[in-house]
Amino acid sequence: MANSSDIVLEVDGLSVDIRTAGGTLHAVRDISFSVKRGETLCLVGESGCGKSMTSLAIMDLLPKAATKTARRLAFAGEDLSRAGKGRINALRGNSMSMIFQEPMTALNPAYTIGNQLVEAYCLHKKASEVEARERAVFLLGKVGIANAAERLGQYPHQLSGGLRQRVMIAMALMCGPELLIADEPTTALDVTIQAQILRLLADLQRELGIAMVLITHDLGIVARIADRVAVMYAGQIVEEGPTASLFNAPRHPYTQGLIACIPVPGRTEPGGRLGVIPGVVPSLVGEVRGCSFRDRCTKAQQACLDAPPVRETADGHRWRCILENAA
């Protein structure tokens, strides 16, 4: 394991419960991971598996109906679950920041982007408006926005989606964060723009040595950008490991199924049948015992009714399954 001082974010035993009319929904169930300085961890999984809840729990932005519990939730060694509201506010937007999925709605339509960019900087760095604007112009340039100074006076609706997402990135970088959480930052964008934005993000992250948690459901993005990958299913991390290892030798039946679903030119035959994962995601309301994937798993056994063991290989590739290798 790397030097523990390199660990920016440490999540241990995080659970998020949401009160709903139908009962308690266990959106995130006892997940643990950590991210080091300069590392990109991708959380991947299908819609509703708890990715966003995880990120919001870290940022303490959960909706009112949701409660989180964690054995440990530490940022740069400081336990966030014990920090007060003021402390969290001091960290948020300052040393840990976040980029949201919808560039169209994540900016306040009533204020200029300049106003929204400098807000956090003035607050956290006690900087003057002028200094903040300078930094904003600098960062807008960095994310590839030409004539940045003029853009500061524009309103979000005057920018295209790609530009807005760049503004969001610049905004997240304003205070020079150590941790950047990006929740599906490109899902709403076109493929060509997506490639540009991801490239930009990856470059900046490397350049600034930020620890990044990138959330996505797109295995293509994961494969190209992540250092490590955590695959979530029904609120749990079912498999986690270095990117290459995970893609080249997936251990969990779910991960395997997922990879087989995607047509890959050259690998899948055009017009041929694609791999499938039968069935649907289980309900997360109420207690889920045993392996949550078992009723969609072709290799399910009686033993799956109990909680599956966590298995681990030497290179830090871990998975939750009764089988050593499902393939």
Added chain:
Amino acid sequence: MTALIEAHDLTRSFEVSRGMFKGKRTLHAVNGISLDIRQGEVLAIVGESGCGKSTLARMLLGLLPPSAGAITLEGQDIRSLGRKGMARRVQPVFQDPYSSLNPRRTIASIVALPLEVHGIGTAAERRKMTIEMLDKVGLPQRFADRYPRELSGGQRQRVAIARALVMKPEVVVCDEPTSALDVSVQSQILNLLMDLRRELNLTYVFISHNLAVVEHIATRVAVMYLGRVVELAETAALFKAPRHPYTKALLASVLTPEPGLGIPDTGLGIAFPDPLNPPSGCPFHPRCPERLPQCASVVPQILRDETGAVACHLHGQGPAPH
């Protein structure tokens, strides 16, 4: 293969108001597209958001009258076919499985709607046909009397497909049928569509922005940019040798799950085009890495040849044949 549907110089514009104090502007969503859809093929239409794919699809379905140009179905203008006549031969599958099913109707009544409209069979016969159709798309009978909200996205999309196929149409226009679904469900639906095509001898117009899917499913691909078709070719040819710079960029942007390849550099400019203010000349020129001097002023004509068609100054000059 014979052309089943032909679109001649289709244009569709909308009057859009851009906020209260500004006047209306004309937006050319589809700008002079000529296409043929051949019996039994899967014609994919790809392009970025807002380039007019859905508008084109709605015109092909007869749901939206073109501002100019005409569509013929086996040589007959679709306007003369009427709503019912079109309905028997061309059917849609929409992108959003949530808004495409009436939440107040049961699954069976949704699927039976076209039969009812056309007055086919008795109620009992319709019920039987509906159940058969549901079975064909992989939905057990017990779903028949449920409501859409009780179904998952993939199941809903199956219902939509069942509704489209219950009248045994020849052409199915699928507007991004899987983009709202998770990958694990997407593959189920894609498999289903391919199976049904073989079984029922269907022709598909398949709209998507997912090039991996398109490559997997299509026989021919039309690439759209800002309301125009910029390139049209057989799938294999297009993916092997794209001719238009935009097609090239599009292909380069595809992120396949292959670790270690990193994020490609598409070389495109970031100036995202405003459809209300389309660039002069070739609409792609502000972003084009291979821009020529005349691109900014001259609209490239479409060049048709045996491999397909392309509209780019890099490929042939002069007016296209016909």
Added chain:
Amino acid sequence: MIGYILKRLGLALLVALAVSAIAFFLLRMSGDVAIAIAGEGARQEDIELVRRTYGLDRPLVVQYVEWLWNTLRGDFGTSIYFKTDVATLVFAKLPTTLLLGVLSLGFALLVSIPLGVLAAVYANSWIDRLALAIAVVGQALPNFFFALILVMLFSITLRWLPVSGSKTWANFIMPTIALGYYVAPAFMRLIRAGMIEVLSADYIRTARAKGLPTRKVIFKHALRNAVVPVVALTAVQLGFLLGGSVVIETIFALDGLGYLAYQSITFKDFPVMQVIVLMLSVLYVLLTLAADIANAWLDPRIRVA
């Protein structure tokens, strides 16, 4: 912008025309003005005389066109009952009603904005329920009933406030409350609903993710956006208040447009009725235009680029 405003003014004109025609024919069709003018105890020949002298024996359309023509020239006619120039009469009463309208609106906003914000921020808590209760009770209490209760309480029992008249500012307290309390719930609901929606918007999450303190998130980022629809409602409600002050003005003997309207209705004073209805409709259309402009100012998405 200019074009838009011109278009809206054109609409106002069309609406005014429609309203004037509706009012004219509606009012004239069901009653004989001549009898109203001739008064109690008048004989048939007196009525006939009145009919002839006032030109009421001509076809309605002719009378309407003439009325319209005169109105366009700025001559609003003479009140049948008060015998004076309608314009003078109406404009003399307008200030009282406007004052009452603006005061009640102010009162309503003063009550509803804090209550609405609180209810939204503490949605589903007891604060929210209390605010809802206040709103629902406010809408359920007929304002005439509420006004009478106020009189009972503050004038008869406590003797704090004068019952009627418009001499001092104290005269306006009860009418303002009675009228304002009735429209406050609509504002409160709108603000609450708007705030709840806005508070769940992505950009609020963005603002919180920046580490902004809650107060700033609510007042800078949320309220600004939630308040946009309130402006439109304000215009509509002011129109409503001007028209709806009939009962309150009657009870509190406030000598405003509402009471004048009530009087002219009871006396079949058609010229006055027509002008009041016309004026209120023009006012309404202009107010909505003003609201749109204010909205545009508040919401940059609508503003001129």
Added chain:
Amino acid sequence: GKSDNSVVMAYDQAPESVDPFFNNVRIGVIIGQHVWDTLIYRDPITNDYKGQLAKSWKWVDDRTLEVELRQGIKFHNGEEFDADDVVYTLNFVSKPENKVTTQQNVSWIEKAEKLDKYKVRITTKKVFPAAIEYLAGPVVIHPNEYYEKVGPAGQNDKPVGSGPYKVTEYVPGKSIVLETNPDYFADSPKPKPTIGKVEIRFIPDRQTQMAEAISGGVDFIMHVPKDQAEQLEAAPHLQVVSGETMRIVFMQMNSQEGTPAPALKDERVRKAIIHAIDRETMVKEIVGKGSRVINTICFPSQFGCTDHGAPKYPYDPEKAKALLAEAGFPNGLELDIVAYRERNQTEAIIGYLQAVGIKANLRFLQYAAMREQIRGNKAMLTHQTWGSFSVNDVSASTPVYFAMGDDDISRDPEVRDALNKGDNSVDPAVRNASYKEALTRIAEKAYAVPLYSLPVYYVATADLDFRAYPDEMPRFWEMTWKK
């Protein structure tokens, strides 16, 4: 209040104009009598005529009246009163094109001529013995120079009269302030006022008026309904004064040709209706002190009014039902009733009718609308009141409704002939006999339901000393403070 020697009066209706010729509401008459003077004054108690602006008058012939004017009287603006004022005023108001509101107050005037500075001759259009009564009532005298200059509109803006009070402030529709005229002539039958200032506020809502009275905001209100007046009596600082008025209440029943309620053509149905209503109880319980039941359609004190020999129809619901059954309505019938004031009394009548099986649907209308219904032969039952303009003669009441005028909906030629005979005679005996004949026939045929006279209730601060008159006219000039 007593402390500042002023009275605040509240009234529910604003006059359309302060000029007495251009309004037809009671408050207009009240203001008119305070601000202006008439040529002749009728003593409200003795009903004797006295000279006011006139020193004396005499009928030269049937249609010519000569009036000698008092000298040395000044209008509020200093303008001197003389024959020109009288001539100008009478000639102005009698011209139809000047659109005086109540035409019958002035339409009898043919012309007025100046004989000399203090003498005028008035000619009536036809024989019109009631001219004196009108000259003592609605026909006030305007200052000619001022009136000529400003016209009725100016007279409304800044009223100028010669009466005991002058207008010091007037906000139309809201309030009017009257202050004593210090130069009021001493010989006037109206005494020089004690109350220094009278403010009349127009408060449309009766409850608001009551609330003001209770809270001391106003000192004087009138036309208070019986129940409310009795309740207000309980307040220590208030007093209630009531008295009978000449206003009679009755119901017409449309029995003319083409009536929408053919049942009313049947005498038995009409009689049943009269029998159904307990007038005695109504008077006692809801109409109030000062009211009395009437049996013929006129006010008892009016010349020619009598119920001797006329059949009376006591309250007898059983008989009413029997009559209805006899007339072919054993299961009752449904009728509309139009009314325009005293709604609670109409409601009580409806209740009584309901009890004998007549379902009466109320159509409560403005006076004008009601009259339209009646004249258009669309009314069935009408709940009417008539004040005879305080004229103490049957010619001012019964003929209006029974001499085949516009408002006659029984249209019996016999009744008409008898009434006309009375109206056109100067012999009191002939008149009495003719009116009696008419009134008796109306009662026999049960053409109308005679109900009762209306009282008027005043509620005032307990300090004020005043009395109620049948003409519903509070006279501030004679009011004083109690010691």
Added chain:
Amino acid sequence: MTSEPLSLPAAAEPTAYSRLMRRVLGQKAFVIGIGIVAAIVLIALLAPVLAPHDPYLQNLSARNVPPFWYAKGSWVHPLGTDQLGRDYLSRVIYGARISLLIGISVVIISGLIGTTLGLAAGYFGGKVDMLVTFLVTTRLSMPVILVALAVVAMIGGSLWIVILVLGFLKWDRFAVVMRSATQQVRSLDYVAAAEAAGASTTRIVLGEVLPNIAPHLIVVATLEAASAILLEAALSFLGLGVQPPLPSWGLMISEAKAYMFFSFWLIAIPGTALALLIFAINLAGDGLRDIIAPEGRS
């Protein structure tokens, strides 16, 4: 192998009905509101059974008897009598009929007009929409109470005239809400799918659009019913509404206000009844709005 115990509860949600019921019952406000409304409806329906006396039977010698809780009151007239000696309890009970009749009839008339206009505007758009928008603006620019007062003053008040006048005046909110709801539904793919299936416009409007905007319709209807009842009360208060001796609550308040300073119960009883009904309808309407709101989102 798919042995039973291996299956997990699917994420698909419970049946529509049970979910709706849960949401309905979760809405305490709605339950209370609908409960009170139901009670008042029941009282109205059972009026002849429940009322101790004939509501029209007057007794001038027993006027303004106070309710039982006053020293002078008695159980013969539990809520006392009115100014004509009619039993107040019976009149209040029968008054529920009038108020409900007004609320329901007005909503039916105005709902028909407004929904038709709103549907047409939302579905066809373009010129039709412009025309309807113009009509709505014109209608909105005329204050309801003034126009209603004027019209009633001229033709004379009666129950049916009040209902007709209010019905023809209060369609604006229906039109506005139905218009935007229709616009929203019209742009959804299931309408396009029905079109593509060849369904006629009538069929689409009635079969696809109307059922989906019905919840909004119901919410508007409840709120409009409440407002119609209030308006009738205001008209009656000004003496231009329903005519006596009909026991409308508004009319009772109007008649009782003359006695309010000394016999407060006379105004308090119908006032409370009216406020309670409006309160309950609004509560139910609000609750309904909240219940259907999430459905609209999805």
